[in-house]
Amino acid sequence: MSVQRFANVPVAALLVALLASIPHLRAQPAAGGMQMPDPKQMSGVPLPVSDLQPGTVMVRVIRGSLANIVTGQRVELLGGDQPLTSTTNEAGRAEFTGLKPGTRVKAVTTVDGERIESHEFEVPSAGGIRLMLVATDPNAEKKAGKAASAESGAPAPRSLRGGVQSGSVVLGDQSRFVFEIGDEGLTVFAILQVLNSAQTPVQPPQSLVFELPDDAQGAGILDGSSPQATVAGRRVTIAGPFTPGSTSVQFAYGLPYSGGDLRFSQTFPVALTQLTVIAQKVGDMRLSSEQLSQHRDMTAEGQAYIVGQGPTVKAGDALVLDFSGLPHHAVWPRNLAVAMAIAILGAGTWAAARTGRADASDASRRQKLDARRDRLFSKLALLEEEHQQGKIEEARYADRRSELVAALERVYTRMDHETRVYADDRG
Numbered sequence: 001m002s003v004q005r006f007a008n009v010p011v012a013a014l015l016v017a018l019l020a021s022i023p024h025l026r027a028q029p030a031a032g033g034m035q036m037p038d039p040k041q042m043s044g045v046p047l048p049v050s051d052l053q054p055g056t057v058m059v060r061v062i063r064g065s066l067a068n069i070v071t072g073q074r075v076e077l078l079g080g081d082q083p084l085t086s087t088t089n090e091a092g093r094a095e096f097t098g099l100k101p102g103t104r105v106k107a108v109t110t111v112d113g114e115r116i117e118s119h120e121f122e123v124p125s126a127g128g129i130r131l132m133l134v135a136t137d138p139n140a141e142k143k144a145g146k147a148a149s150a151e152s153g154a155p156a157p158r159s160l161r162g163g164v165q166s167g168s169v170v171l172g173d174q175s176r177f178v179f180e181i182g183d184e185g186l187t188v189f190a191i192l193q194v195l196n197s198a199q200t201p202v203q204p205p206q207s208l209v210f211e212l213p214d215d216a217q218g219a220g221i222l223d224g225s226s227p228q229a230t231v232a233g234r235r236v237t238i239a240g241p242f243t244p245g246s247t248s249v250q251f252a253y254g255l256p257y258s259g260g261d262l263r264f265s266q267t268f269p270v271a272l273t274q275l276t277v278i279a280q281k282v283g284d285m286r287l288s289s290e291q292l293s294q295h296r297d298m299t300a301e302g303q304a305y306i307v308g309q310g311p312t313v314k315a316g317d318a319l320v321l322d323f324s325g326l327p328h329h330a331v332w333p334r335n336l337a338v339a340m341a342i343a344i345l346g347a348g349t350w351a352a353a354r355t356g357r358a359d360a361s362d363a364s365r366r367q368k369l370d371a372r373r374d375r376l377f378s379k380l381a382l383l384e385e386e387h388q389q390g391k392i393e394e395a396r397y398a399d400r401r402s403e404l405v406a407a408l409e410r411v412y413t414r415m416d417h418e419t420r421v422y423a424d425d426r427g
Contacts, residue, residue: 040064042224043134044107044118052128055099059107059118060130061088064137070111075133079105079120101125111135164241167202170195172246173274177266177319181282181327185256188264189222194238194247195273201241208238208269212253219253260326267318275310277321284325291319366415373411380404 052058057077061070069092077084077096080103086094099105100123107118116133123129172195180187190210196202212219212234219231229238229249236251255264279287281297281304295308313319383400386392392400 040134040136043116043132045224046119046121046129046131048124048127049130050127052130053097054126054128055097055101055123056128057096057099057105057107057123058128058130059086059088059094059096059109060092060132061094061109061111061135062092062132063111063135068137070135073109073111075107075109077105077107079103099123107131107133109133164201164203165198166205167196167198168204168270169202169208169240169242170270171268171272173276174246175272175274176276176278179264179277179279179323181280181285185217185254186262186264186323186326187252188216188255189252190236190250190266192238192249194226194242194249196242196244196247199244201243203241204270207240210236210238210251210269211267212236213255213265215256217254217256219251222250222252224248225250257323257326260324262323262326264321264323265318268313268315271315272313272319275308275313275319277306277308277310277319279306279308279323280304281306282327285327286324287321288324289319289321292321369411369415373408373415376404376408376411380408 059075059077061073061075062068063070069088071088071090071092073088073092073094075086075088075094077086077099080100084096086096088094102125103123104120105123106120109116111133112135114135116135118131118133121129172193174193176189176191178189178191180189194208214234216234219234219236221229221231221236226238226247226249228240228242228247229236229251231237231251234253238247238249255262275291277287277289277292277295279285285306287295287306287308289308289310291310291313292308293310295306298305298307380401383392383397383404387397
């Protein structure tokens with residue numbers, strides 16, 4: 001399982017879209033102290049969504065935070081045949097419609113003399129694009145500094161060479177773990193805020209190392225993450241020193257499962273000041289953990305999510321989550337299909353060997369049977385592939401499979417009959 005497909009769309013953008021869609025979280029923290037991630041990190045990142053009509057791009061303009069929307073703001077969409085212009089409405093959104101799929105565009109606006117551009121992106125053929133353009137809030141840095149100082153009671157660091165101090169860091173309360181449901185597996189996104197509340201850079205006694213679960217696959221560092229984070233196999237390492245304030249680290253990996261239940265466990269190298277978990281919900285999926293003091297279902301961009309929160313997780317402790325009711329496919333149809341394919345191949349080899357002993361007068365007839373057998377086998381293989389990918393309804397799949405298997409049986413019966421006739425003639 002690979003996370004490469006997320007390289008150009010950091011999952012933090014999805015998190016912002018989720019929190020932005022919940023009215024009472026826009027202007028203030030939710031109950032329990034839940035705070036939103038820094039929207040500035042996701043400024044200009046296009047987020048494909050299915051709730052917009054094809055050829056639609058929705059641009060939201062804010063100043064510093066989702067609470068500070070910018071209305072009446074002129075937004076340009078550059079690219080295509082000619083630039084397009086729209087103005088943000090009372091919700092701070094500018095809408096562009098009727099765009100040609102495949103056109104490469106980018107959104108641009110200027111707020112108080114600050115020019116803000118999005119990443120260039122391609123208009124999708126299905127669904128639309130949402131993105132934010134985030135202007136600088138002059139008071140943001142001052143507010144962040146006060147929050148960081150109040151958050152940590154760490155002792156004053158001692159000096160090291162180059163002005164770097166020895167000291168400690170924590171994972172701030174804007175850290176999130178996000179889970180996306182995939183085909184027979186979860187994709188785990190770790191969106192971490194490494195917080196240094198000192199006034200100078202600090203170097204912890206050792207690098208921060210996350211040992212991923214034993215069955216983790218395809219671990220990778222996401223775009224927008226600090227270059228201090230590296231991945232090697234199932235180990236993610238975040239090296240110091242850490243500058244004052246927060247360092248953003250984002251990594252992801254796949255976690256396969258074969259049934260409806262899965263236990264997730266992740267140990268933290270340093271303390272996590274507040275636990276926040278967001279999981280995409282499909283069907284009757286459930287999430288439970290003794291470490292979640294509260295959790296609730298929410299909907300954003302037409303998708304259901306489970307959002308859970310909990311208190312501090314100490315350094316060296318593990319976050320343990322139990323997922324149940326996960327969507328999965330039964331294994332026996334796939335095994336049966338593989339067994340059938342092997343049987344068909346074996347029968348084909350056997351029949352081909354016996355065909356080699358047929359008279360020249362029978363060659364044309366046997367070649368036609370061989371060709372029909374091969375066509376039926378190819379159709380069966382394609383049907384099984386479509387079924388595994390969910391491209392065909394179960395009833396249609398069962399009927400078509402029965403037809404193909406019956407046809408193959410008739411071909412092999414005919415081939416066996418031809419072989420017996422040949423043997424009788426030679427006898």
